[in-house]
Amino acid sequence: LATWQRGWGKEKPLTPRTRKKKIAVARRQAEEERLRLAREQEAAAWLEEEARRLREEAERARLERELAERLEQERKKQEQQAKIDSHMVKVRRGLTRASFERLLEACSRLQRRVMEQEMLDVLREVAEGRHA
Numbered sequence: 001l002a003t004w005q006r007g008w009g010k011e012k013p014l015t016p017r018t019r020k021k022k023i024a025v026a027r028r029q030a031e032e033e034r035l036r037l038a039r040e041q042e043a044a045a046w047l048e049e050e051a052r053r054l055r056e057e058a059e060r061a062r063l064e065r066e067l068a069e070r071l072e073q074e075r076k077k078q079e080q081q082a083k084i085d086s087h088m089v090k091v092r093r094g095l096t097r098a099s100f101e102r103l104l105e106a107c108s109r110l111q112r113r114v115m116e117q118e119m120l121d122v123l124r125e126v127a128e129g130r131h132a
Contacts, residue, residue: 095103
């Protein structure tokens with residue numbers, strides 16, 4: 001700032017008045033730059049805070065959705081269990097002692113038939129030479 005150029009690169013000393021003006025301009029520009037940087041930093045901090053808040057909000061919404069899904073599944077399970085329970089109550093009411101005994105007898109006959117069929121299958125395999 002001590003000299004100024006005129007013409008073909010010849011440098012001459014600055015006058016005190018010009019020197020003061022250049023210093024004032026440089027100071028004003030430095031202050032404007034400092035303010036601009038401060039505004040940019042403030043805006044960046046605000047953006048980071050906003051991004052953090054939005055991430056938290058998205059996470060909260062995701063958790064709420066998962067909770068709602070779990071509650072819905074639990075409600076469906078309970079409805080299904082209630083249907084089964086009411087059906088079992090109807091079945092129990094409909095069964096007299098005699099019909100219950102007939103049901104047990106039918107179950108045991110069915111079980112016997114299944115076991116007999118399995119034994120016949122094994123014997124057939126042995127006869128055919130397939131059974132180890």
